[in-house]
Amino acid sequence: MAGTMASYEQCGELKFGQVGIANLRIRTLDIVALKNEMHERVERAPKLFRHAAVILDFSALPGCPDAETADALIDALRNAGVMPVAIAYGTPAVEKLAEQVGLPILAKFRASFERDDSPEPTRPTPVSEDTSMPAATSPAILPGLEPGLLQTQPLRSGQQVYAAGRDLTVCAMVGAGAEAIADGSIHIYGPLRGRALAGASGNAQARIFCREFNAELVAIAGTYKVLDEIPKKLLGKAVQIWLDKDQIRIEELA
Template identity: 65%
Template sequence: MSTAVDYEQAGELKIGQVGIANLRVRTLDVARLVEEMQGRVQRAPKLFSRAAVVLDFGGLAQTPDLTTARALIDGLRGAGVLPVALAYGTSETERLAEQLDLPLLSKFRAQYERADGDAPTAPPAAPPAPAAEAASRPGPAAPAAAASPGLIQSNPVRSGQQVYADNRDLTVLTSVGAGAEVIADGSVHIYGPLRGRALAGAQGNEKARIFCREFHAELVAIAGHYKVLEDIPKDLRGKAVQAWLEDGQLNIAALD
């Protein structure tokens, strides 16, 4: 008698967009980094307490040694966050991740290659055709550019949900609830109350903006620059606002 084989997986693995904070270390001062993180957790515990954090050593001239890296990880855990990985960087970073028994997140690979390598050069322009030839030869008709409306979310984004617009804008026609998250590589437009988190320019686009009709956001961020509700003037709460970057500073102002 044959026995039936159960091919159903015990666990289903999916790779998707996750909200993980990236701590880019600019000064390797463990005590100062821990103190700064404690301040963030105290100001916005709902956002940062036990938050997953990726350590990014790409801003340093030299990768930390194992003892210093472990001290930093222990200090950050004591401050209330959970370091879960290192950001992709150099071969030294890869070895350090192995020693710490932490994964590398390769999503930062392209950013490092743009920062450390030469900027890609544009292909050489084709030589101009002689005037007589160019005049007699009709040029090809330029294709009409199809304007993309971006991703449109018509239903409310509820607590615990996340909506991500990959390489485009995101428009939410209703509300974003507390504990919900909306992310776009372009700009974010919200035509109802924003009580959760809104992140624009997720891949580093500093020209992206956030527009909101009724502002109660837990957090807003553009290209990694963020502000939490506690950092925002109270007179903007409940108002229609826009957020944008200027000279590396995140600005929020009421819409006229």
């Protein structure tokens, strides 16, 4: 990390969107620090991040960077091991920048961050006094959510299923390199060895439930954890995963 003093504030906030592509929201335009952060992510989880497609989001900056700075950032991120493939839609200046650096504009990746400043939805009052884990409730559902999508066949490496606007139930294995994605919650009645991304459209109340937990990556509303960040005592166990104040929480199911 750049600077003489240790800093725990990230320069770039990395989240995952509906199709499993990483969205890098630039908070501080410190190219060296951003390169170092991304290099660390790649080193910690190379199977997930090496050569991964990344969307650049400049909406958290006070202004749009110039083309020379953006080109330098793109080169730095490529050297760190990821592949910037597009820019998240923002302002006319961002559209012009995208033309100058030769990257396409993707509009949908901005929506989840625009919810960050909105009032937090009212949460149901827990009926349990045990504060170590939220009381059991019905899976969170977005308004107008369709009946859940049922996946009965195993998901193998390179395969993906996406439950748009609804929950996802997988009655089989999610293998390493496979992705289970839903705008609602995800229920996996088999081993989870790949990736599970719930609340993909920004629903922070979505959850993930699985019978055998060995996930490469889990995410709720874009906030994620990779395998190396998960306590070993939870591996192979039946677990529940939810988001608590922008932090992923994982607890073993009784």
